[in-house]
Amino acid sequence: MPPPPLQYEVIDPASQRGRVKLADDQGFTYTLYRSNDVTTTWRCSVRNKRETCLARVKQNNNDNTFIAGPQPHCHQPVPGASTALKVIADVKRKATRSIFRSAPSIVSEVLAEKCDGGPIDALPCIDHLARTANRKRQQMRRPHPRNLDFDIDNTFVADGFMRRDIRVRERRHLLFALPLMITLLAQTTRWYLDSTFKVVRAPFIQLFSVHAFVQSDGYIKQVPLAFAPMSGKNR
Incomplete structure (x- = not known):
């Protein structure tokens, strides 16, 4: 009795560059090689310095x-490559x-929706998936300003988080705090x-923060409640 035919599924987007990928039910994945109006050719995604797989799949469009x-x-x-x-x-x-x-x-949330709780060999660890999410967000952001003369894109600022845009002579400072923090x-x-000075980039020089002890559920902890990227170091 011949084995059942392979099942394929196109997943979009799945690669590091946001391109479509093809996966079969055996655990192999493919990247797009070339396409026209009639057919699409996929080649195995294992292509690196140590190993180059020449397996291909042709799709009838x-x-x-x-x-x-x-x-x-x-x-x-790799079991679970499609998942x-x-x-x-x-x-x-x-x-x-x-x-x-x-x-x-x-x-x-995604792991709870897509996985049944069992281990998946092809799945990156949670930390790597979180970095993938943050890298994807970073691609959406505007380039970092080169000087203090820039406009603030409120799309990436939570409602009520930005409190003041302060200008003092040639300096500029921003103050962030949610209403609950205030x-x-x-x-x-x-x-x-x-x-602190290591977490900010020019044209800002320091991140000034205001902390206080907050009690919740019987525990007391010091937490930051206001943030100010500042373009100077004077007190």
């Missing part, structure tokens, strides 16, 4: 059928649609001030 080429794969399949591609694609999509959600929470600061009797 009219009836959406797939025919594997004569060249076999020179490597073993892993779907997870990566969904993480990227949700990261661009929910830009104010944390990347780990998006990854956890309320918590007003309720505390002592503030703690901090400044």
Whole structure:
């Protein structure tokens, strides 16, 4: 009895560059090689300095059928490759649609939707998926300003988070704090001030922050409640 034909699925977008990929039910994945009005040719995605797989699949664009080429794969399949591609694609999509959600929470949600709880060999770890989400968001952002004369794109600022755009002579400072943060600061009797220089880039020089102790569910912790990227270091 001949083995059942392979099942193929086109997943868009799944690659690091946001391009479509093809996956079969054995655990092999393919990237787009060339396409015309009649056919689309896919080649195995294993192509690196150590190994180049020559396996290919031809897709008929009219009836959406797939025919594997004569060249076999020179490597073993990776179980769950199709599911892993779907997870990566969904993480990227949700990261661009929910830009104010944390990347780990998006990854956890996608994993709960796409995975049945069992291990998937082809799936990257949660930290790598979170970095994938953040890299996708970074592609959406405007280039970092070269000087202090720039416009603020409020698309990437949560409602009510930006409080002031302060200009003092040739200096410019931005103040960020959500309304709840302002309320918590007003309720505390002592503030703690901090400044750091490594997390900011020119034209800003330091990130000045205001901290306070906050109590929740019986626990007390010092948390930052206001942030100010500043273009100078004077007190």
